[in-house]
Amino acid sequence: MQGHLEQNQNTLRRQRAFNTTRYFFLLCCVTAFLTACATKPPATAYDREVTHALPATADTPLRAALAPLEAKHPQQSGFRVLSSGTDALQMRIALARAATKTLDMQYYIANEDTTGKLLLGAALYAADHGVRVRMLVDDLNFKDIDRIMAGLNTHDNIEIRVFNPFGSAQEGMFERTANLFTQIGHFTRRMHNKAMIADNQLAIVGGRNLGDEYFSASETLQFRDLDVLAAGPIVADVSASFDDYWNSGLAYPLRVLNKQKFDQKELDQTRDDLRQHWRVNADPYDAKPLNATPLAAQITSEQLGLTWAPAEFRADLPEKIEHPSPDYVSPPMQRLRELMRDAHHDFLIVSPYFVPHEAGVEAAGELTRRGVRIAVLTNSLAATDAVAVQAGYSPFRVPLLQQGVELYEFKPHQEMRRVSLVGSSSRASLHAKTYVIDHEILVIGSMNLDPRSANLNTELALVIHSPELANQVAKIFDFATEPEQSYRVTLADGAQLAYLRSIGAPLSPLVWTDVEDGQKHTYIFDPQAGFYRNALTGLFSLLPVNGEL
Numbered sequence: 362m363q364g365h366l367e368q369n370q371n372t373l374r375r376q377r378a379f380n381t382t383r384y385f386f387l388l389c390c391v392t393a394f395l396t397a398c399a400t401k402p403p404a405t406a407y408d409r410e411v412t413h414a415l416p417a418t419a420d421t422p423l424r425a426a427l428a429p430l431e432a433k434h435p436q437q438s439g440f441r442v443l444s445s446g447t448d449a450l451q452m453r454i455a456l457a458r459a460a461t462k463t464l465d466m467q468y469y470i471a472n473e474d475t476t477g478k479l480l481l482g483a484a485l486y487a488a489d490h491g492v493r494v495r496m497l498v499d500d501l502n503f504k505d506i507d508r509i510m511a512g513l514n515t516h517d518n519i520e521i522r523v524f525n526p527f528g529s530a531q532e533g534m535f536e537r538t539a540n541l542f543t544q545i546g547h548f549t550r551r552m553h554n555k556a557m558i559a560d561n562q563l564a565i566v567g568g569r570n571l572g573d574e575y576f577s578a579s580e581t582l583q584f585r586d587l588d589v590l591a592a593g594p595i596v597a598d599v600s601a602s603f604d605d606y607w608n609s610g611l612a613y614p615l616r617v618l619n620k621q622k623f624d625q626k627e628l629d630q631t632r633d634d635l636r637q638h639w640r641v642n643a644d645p646y647d648a649k650p651l652n653a654t655p656l657a658a659q660i661t662s663e664q665l666g667l668t669w670a671p672a673e674f675r676a677d678l679p680e681k682i683e684h685p686s687p688d689y690v691s692p693p694m695q696r697l698r699e700l701m702r703d704a705h706h707d708f709l710i711v712s713p714y715f716v717p718h719e720a721g722v723e724a725a726g727e728l729t730r731r732g733v734r735i736a737v738l739t740n741s742l743a744a745t746d747a748v749a750v751q752a753g754y755s756p757f758r759v760p761l762l763q764q765g766v767e768l769y770e771f772k773p774h775q776e777m778r779r780v781s782l783v784g785s786s787s788r789a790s791l792h793a794k795t796y797v798i799d800h801e802i803l804v805i806g807s808m809n810l811d812p813r814s815a816n817l818n819t820e821l822a823l824v825i826h827s828p829e830l831a832n833q834v835a836k837i838f839d840f841a842t843e844p845e846q847s848y849r850v851t852l853a854d855g856a857q858l859a860y861l862r863s864i865g866a867p868l869s870p871l872v873w874t875d876v877e878d879g880q881k882h883t884y885i886f887d888p889q890a891g892f893y894r895n896a897l898t899g900l901f902s903l904l905p906v907n908g909e910l
Contacts, residue, residue: 403610404613404614407613407614409614412607413604414558414561414597415462415463416561417562417594417597421461421562422459422657423460423560423660424560424562427439427562427592430592430593433669434593437593437670437671437672438594438595438596438672439593440590440668440670440672441590441665441666441667442587442805442830442833443567443587443588443589443590444837446575446577446578446584447577447647449565449575450479450646450648451647451649452565452588452590453480453565454648456656457480457483457486457487457559458483458486458655459559459655459657460559460560461490461492461560462492462560463559464492464494464557464560465496465556465603465607467497467552467555467557467603467606468554468555469499469552469570469807470570470571471498472570472573473509474572474573475578475642475646476571476572476646476648477573478509479646481513481635482638485516485631485632488519489518489632492518493518495520496519496521496522497522497523497524497603497607498523498524499523499524499552499553500523500526508627508631510615511619512623512628514619515623515625521615522612522613522614524552524611525550525611525682550682550685550817551819552606552682552819553807553819553820554606554676555568555806555821556602558599558603563591564591564592564596564599565589565590565591566588566805566806567586567587567807568587568805568806568807582788582790583788584791584792585791585792585793586793587793587794589823595672595673599676599821602674602676605679609680670825670827670830672823672824672826673696673823675693675695675821676692676821676822677691677819677821682819691814691815691820693821694808694814694820696824697810700802700824701728701796705799706733706734706799707736707797707799707800708728708733708734708735708736709738709797710735710810711738711793711795711796712739712794712796712809713740713791714740714747715754715809716750716753716757717810722757722764726765729765730765735765736769736842737766737767737768738842738847739754739768739791740770740791741770741771741772743772743773743887743890743891744771744788744789744790745790751894751898752898753811758871759852762852763852767849768850768851769841770847770850770873771847772789772847772848772889773788773889774788774789791841794806794807797835800828800831800832801831802826802827802831803827803830803834804822804823805822805823805825806820806821806822807821843876844875844881845876848873848875849873850871851871851872853868853869853870853871857883861885871885873887873888
């Protein structure tokens, strides 16, 4: 009897617990539904000034320095590849110091870490000297729990806007999680553009976000990336694209999202903190060219190392996210397809997230059958920071190789050789997005070769018609694909398959080869990836998420 009584009591407790859990789940669903119904009004509904880039003909030191060079190179713009993280950081800080009228920044990620604070300090310096600073950051990776960026937003010359907000600041973790499930269409569409523009005369465009891992400043992760400094007429096109996003209905003033309040004393404290941060970290993190020869003087004396060439700028419109349509064709992706189709000799691809799908495999086969060499550098499973994307890429390795495409996968650890894409002992991951056609045309920007860049995210790209710059990046490609830096992926040949049979090993259609310490190594599974990453890749390959990769 006692046993039956205890059993009944346990059953009642389990039933009450189940009812409580069910009630909580239903409450979550109702709350999520109500949250979804409370649609945020467009940014244009708020008190928000419409502003535009400085006219390209405005009188500034940068304009005065560039005018004679532009006269020497009609219909051309000047470019300099920024291949190391240190160069990229130094040039951004120098750009902020060179601005005398306007400074515009557009980024997918902007962290308030060591280098982020150095850059924010440089922007504050510009604002204190009368420069209008506009900063547009995508919401997905934006956090204003730190007070620096929100504090700077109270400066009379600084305005920060958040693109496609998904519950920033005013909403907690539950609301943001509810939005993830009830507004998935907006959540998955992000502003991936990356640009920094001074006085509508100089711009930096490329793959780098703002964060330590992009500027050789992280002790745990180093993203290998490429940017380009652009000068002259092409910059006006970059600025026009920035204005489209800045004034769009998805660019919300931070002040309408942010729940924190600031007064003048806190802005003064932020200024003091950033100045102290500069004094402590500028030298250790190689950011000091801020105090070197001004960029205008370097331009005048032709010491900036600019290569002049015809160029095109292609960018998605913000409507790609604001009003998504299956009929939309991405201008940067479309232009890259055209250039690929017209290639005569070779097509070099650097894309950390590479998901070609059947159409891409077929297009590659058409080129290789015409004798065009296609070589792809992407991340290995061990190096990638996005295992889900690797699951989308891996099924196409065999078909690509069967079409004659060369495949290289970036290794997570490189030798201590400070050149271009490599140069640190911490874990490395490829992040550059650049393409070389026939050693004559260089395409560089924010765009990966994957469905996400084509259909979901907004992207930008510079198309530079310069054999000199194309060859410069081709040499970087050649170095990055050396066996010390990347695995070469090939189809297993008859001898290798016979050897696997002889030792009773699984028959692998792929083999990876590399060189370490002068010794060649061969692998039949994704090298150095470990059980966890392989298991995750298998799991993601079973999910219907190819369109989101």
